[in-house]
Amino acid sequence: MSSAVDATGNPIPTSAVLTASAKHIGLRCMPENVAFLKCKKNDPNPEKCLEKGRDVTRCVLGLLKDLHQKCQKEMDDYVGCMYYYTNEFDLCRKEQEAFEKVCPLK
């Protein structure tokens, strides 16, 4: 369960993977996220915001795959550390710095 990828090599969006790449998601998928949240605020009905939700999912999963391809080892280490310490940023600073050196936030 502590592996970051499934059988076909795509990163699984578990809590460890998502928190590890949270800063990247917050930066690069911000337009989709904001659009989805605005739609939700307008009308909380799930059936009305399905399309924007699909945009969000597509952006985030594509971003995870991209990150995993660019800096596989550092991301695996960081995700493993996050899994071990249950998503505590302060306990994984070393792996975080290594990850952000190879896959910078820009």
Place this chain on the structure above:
Amino acid sequence: MTEAMIRKKPGMASVKDMPLLQDGPPPGGFPPVRYARRISNTGPSAMAIFLAVSGAFAWGMYQVGQGNKIRRALKEEKYAARRAILPILQAEEDERFVSEWKKYLDYEADVMKDVPGWKVGENVYNSGRWMPPATGELRPDVW
């Protein structure tokens, strides 16, 4: 042997004339014992003590503030990460909910198909806003 045989002096008439053997002070007496108070007036003044204590207090409160700043930054990092991943989690849950809701509406139509005048699904509240279904259990398969 009795004391008289050990401590006798020659020519003693009775036991009452034995030489004395008792515990006593050394010759010249004991040295004098000081019992007078001696509390010195040296050391820091009251103002000096007050300034030192309030200086330590102020430095301690400054360190508390610095520590709070660091802790707030850590909490902010955690909350920012949660804000960033909230939309994808909500989107995934929405997809799951919509498919489950469709199955539920089909089941309701199947059950109520012989009841005259029953509009399948969505006969909930009249305010116009969407409310989540209040079945008492959010996800029975999970709980």
